[in-house]
Amino acid sequence: MGTVVQTEAEIDRLMAETSGDVGLLLDTGHLVFAGGDPVAVARRHARRIVHVHCKDVRRDVMTDVLAGDRSFLNAVLDGVFTVPGDGSIDFPATLTELRRGGYTGWLVVEAEQDPAKAHPLTFARLGYAKLGAAASAAGFTLAPR
Numbered sequence: 711m712g713t714v715v716q717t718e719a720e721i722d723r724l725m726a727e728t729s730g731d732v733g734l735l736l737d738t739g740h741l742v743f744a745g746g747d748p749v750a751v752a753r754r755h756a757r758r759i760v761h762v763h764c765k766d767v768r769r770d771v772m773t774d775v776l777a778g779d780r781s782f783l784n785a786v787l788d789g790v791f792t793v794p795g796d797g798s799i800d801f802p803a804t805l806t807e808l809r810r811g812g813y814t815g816w817l818v819v820e821a822e823q824d825p826a827k828a829h830p831l832t833f834a835r836l837g838y839a840k841l842g843a844a845a846s847a848a849g850f851t852l853a854p855r
């Protein structure tokens with residue numbers, strides 16, 4: 711993906727070698743694309759997570775993209791990412807770990823999809839509904855719409 715810190719090991723090292731003044735933006739989709747587990751990262755680092763991008767992953771597309779060694783841009787255009795509830799990430803378990811760790815920040819519905827293939831409003835509504843249900847089940851209080 712071309713980021714400096716993307717794998718679980720790199721995240722763990724960053725958290726170990728920096729003070730509590732350094733926060734972590736957890737991007738669930740990027741972490742899974744890099745081979746990581748958002749539940750495990752949330753469990754270990756919830757107290758340092760300051761923002762969460764909730765993006766889901768279509769595993770079949772990811773497997774195909776990685777096998778073909780296609781670029782990150784092509785992966786996005788091929789539909790590797792989607793909104794929560796339309797892929798394979800376990801958002802209820804991830805959000806439960808965040809809640810246990812005391813996370814109180816924003817949960818941002820994110821997709822990084824080609825709007826010609828995935829109607830933005832349709833997918834935004836789907837992601838909001840699925841993520842909202844998972845967040846409520848995990849014990850988060852949702853702000854009124």
